[in-house]
Amino acid sequence: MLFKYRIVNVYLLLVFAVVVKCQNTVNRPCRVKSTGANGVCKVDRSCPKAQQDAESGIAPTICEILVSSIYVVCCEGATVSNVQASENSFLNGENNENNDRIVYESGEDSNLSLSERKCMEYNKDTVQRVEVIPLLSDPKPSGVLITKCKFDSVPLVVGGKPALPGEFPFMAVLGYTTTDSNVQWNCGGTLISDFYVMTAAHCVITKFGRPVLVRLGELDLSKDDDNSLPEDFGVSNVIPHPDYHPLSKNNDIALIRLSRQVKFTNFIRPACLWNTFNVRQNSAIATGWGATENGGSTVDVLQKVSLDLLEMSICDRTYGNLKYYKNGLPKTMLCAGKLKGGEDTCQGDSGGPLTVTKEDNQCIFYTVGITSFGRMCALENTPAIYTRVSEFIPWIEKTIWQ
Structure with a gap:
């Protein structure tokens, strides 16, 4: 990755200052600071009393800040309710067995392509859906999507810089056998399913031969990781696009089937x-x-x-x-x-x-x-x-x- 080696003065005005904890926040007992009354932590749009106080200039008691200006506030007089969450929800403290469907965007699943449905399936643990009741004359529960991953890296501003552990969990590196039977890492790739990595066709039709090893969860190729990462996978099949043209590089895409199924983690x-x-x-x-x-x-x-x-x-x-x-x-x-x-x-x-x-x-x-x-x-x-x-x-x- 090429970038200029120079000092850059960047003034950060709170570009992204929300760290999502959210462990067991909704439905947690709380106390309203302005009145001392007991309450229950609720998503702000589900608490009419908090909105009324805010309109009167009384600051609500914040239990948690979620994302996109969504707050969990201490709601006076509220009771604990049944909160709908995904199977990986942080709201209930443990996995539930309902396998609730997660909807990322409006529309029915039938309108999504197969790859979009797989996207939802593979990433269900990065969001959770919280049901809230909007303040309308005819209220119907609606969903609020909350991101769950730890996204606290500094946004890219200028140049290139080293990645952080787990920042790009889909990243793959392809290994090729050298003349002395060692492995040389010559190309990158992208994990796109539990069995397949996507790469360029010119990375599987090369003077080095085809890749023999795929490494996932890697950050630093020079050292081993203490948390059993990275993981190496053999290659069971290499599939370049049938219309790939080596000279023009048109249709420069290939798929690599791994020798065993990938178990997803925070790093992979x-x-x-x-x-x-x-x-x-x-x-x-x-x-x-x-x-x-x-x-x-x-x-x-x-x-x-x-x-x-x-x-x-x-x-x-x-x-x-x-x-x-x-x-x-x-x-x-x-x-x-x-x-x-x-x-x-x-x-x-x-x-x-x-x-x-x-x-x-x-x-x-x-x-x-x-x-x-x-x-x-x-x-x-x-x-x-x-x-x-x-x-x-x-x-x-x-x-x-x-």
Whole structure:
């Protein structure tokens, strides 16, 4: 991962200052500070008395701050109620057996693609649904989604920097057998199910041969972890896209089936797949163990960098002189980088993910791109090319879930 080595003065004005604890908060007994009366902790929109006090200028007693300006307040006169939660809810202190469905966005499950349903299934422990009664004349319970993962890393502002343990639990690194029978880590990948890792096709059709080992839960390749991480998996099958073109790098995507099922943890969990052509976010996060300078050596510690998602016309100008792209880059590709230069993916980052999150849940990462190719790393006005994941959803779904 390439970035400029320079000191940057960044003034942080409380960009993200909410740490979600929430252990057994809702329905917990409490005391209202302004009156001394007994109460029960409730989501604010379920407590008419607290809203009335707030309108009168009386500050509510806060039991907990959740997310998106949702508060749990001490509600005077309230009683303990049955709170609906997911099987992984922190509200009941232990798993329940109801397997309540978690809805991430409006709409019925029948309207979701197979990969979207799998996204919900794999990430059910990162959110929980709390039923609240809105203050309406005809109240009906509605759901509030609360993120549960520990998201307390500093947002990416400039340049690249080392990742934190568990920050990118979907990250994979691919190992290849060397002439002296050792393992060399040459490409990245993305865990997308309990059996499959997604990578670039040029990472499985290489001069090194095909990968023989996939490592998950890795942070620092130079040392072992004390908590039984990382985990190594053998490779049972390698599936490059049938229309992959090695010279033009078109359809540069492949799937790797692991030799055994992955057990999800806080350090190992799949990323979701971005399903639509357009990406609403303006930037994305690239991760990998690639070189930190053009032509340099790869690094041991996983790096992260924020890159701008750019119009394809910009990359058309950069790569249009190549014979394969005289009519423009295909829609299966994505253009990303920093036009000012200085930040980029580089050698060794191939096959790794380009990901985004949504405002309502920064615990779930969506893979929008796969690191494919570029010119010299981090040159000014020279962004890189990524495989556009949304264009391959039918092939991925058919290959790994049907």
